[in-house]
Amino acid sequence: MVAAHLSNLPKRLHCPTCLRAQSSCICQWIRPTPHAVEVVVLQHPLEVANAKGSARLLHLSLARSRLEVGEAFAAEAMQAMLADGRRTVLLYPETAGEQELGMPAPPPFDPAWLADPAQLRLVVLDGTWRKSRKMLYLNPLLQQLPRLPLRDTPPSHYLIRKAHLPDQLSTLEATTYALAQLEADQQKFMPLIAAFDGFVSQQMAQQAGHASAGT
Numbered sequence: 001m002v003a004a005h006l007s008n009l010p011k012r013l014h015c016p017t018c019l020r021a022q023s024s025c026i027c028q029w030i031r032p033t034p035h036a037v038e039v040v041v042l043q044h045p046l047e048v049a050n051a052k053g054s055a056r057l058l059h060l061s062l063a064r065s066r067l068e069v070g071e072a073f074a075a076e077a078m079q080a081m082l083a084d085g086r087r088t089v090l091l092y093p094e095t096a097g098e099q100e101l102g103m104p105a106p107p108p109f110d111p112a113w114l115a116d117p118a119q120l121r122l123v124v125l126d127g128t129w130r131k132s133r134k135m136l137y138l139n140p141l142l143q144q145l146p147r148l149p150l151r152d153t154p155p156s157h158y159l160i161r162k163a164h165l166p167d168q169l170s171t172l173e174a175t176t177y178a179l180a181q182l183e184a185d186q187q188k189f190m191p192l193i194a195a196f197d198g199f200v201s202q203q204m205a206q207q208a209g210h211a212s213a214g215t
C-alpha cells in the first residue's frame, strides 16, 4: 500500500534519452549524421550534470560514437577502447608547458591516414580547459596519441559558457569540425552545427527564465 501511495507522488520526470528534465529536454536538436570516423568522447565527471554541455547531444547525433565518463581511466579500460587496429588521433592542441609537466611530445599526425577515414578514431576530451589538460596529464595513453590540429574553424557559436575564450569551441563544434576535416566533407556536418545553434538558443532562453524568476 505504501508503495502504491508513493508512486502517486509527483516526480520530476527525466527524458530517458538526453537524461535531462522533461522540461529542458534537448532531443529535438539531435541530428543523426552519417560519419565514417569513430568518435570516443571522454567526459570529465564535472561535465555530466552541466546543462550547457554539448557532448551528449553530439553523442546522440553520431551513431559511431561512445561517451565515457571519467578523469583518470584504468590503462586496461583505455587500451580496450583504443585497441582494434584503427588509427587513433586526439583532438587536442599542442600547448606550451606540456614538457614541463613531464609529458612526452606527441607523435606527428600522418596525413596519409586521411586516405581512409573509416580506419580512423577520434578521441575528444570533454571538460574545461583545465580539466581536459588534467585528463591528458593523468592518462599516459592519451599522451602517446598524435594530435589533430584543427584548421580554419569558424568562430564559436557558443555564447552560453562563462570563461569561454572566443577561440575556444564547444565539444560539439570542435568534434564536428574535426570530422569535417578528417572526412573532407563540410556539407554533411552542417545540419549538426545548425542544430547546435538551436540548442544554444534554448539554453539562453532557460537562463533568462531562471534570471527573471530569481528577481
Ligand SMILES: [Zn+2]
Residues within 6 Å of the ligand: 015, 016, 017, 018, 019, 020, 025, 026, 027
Ligand atoms: Zn530528451
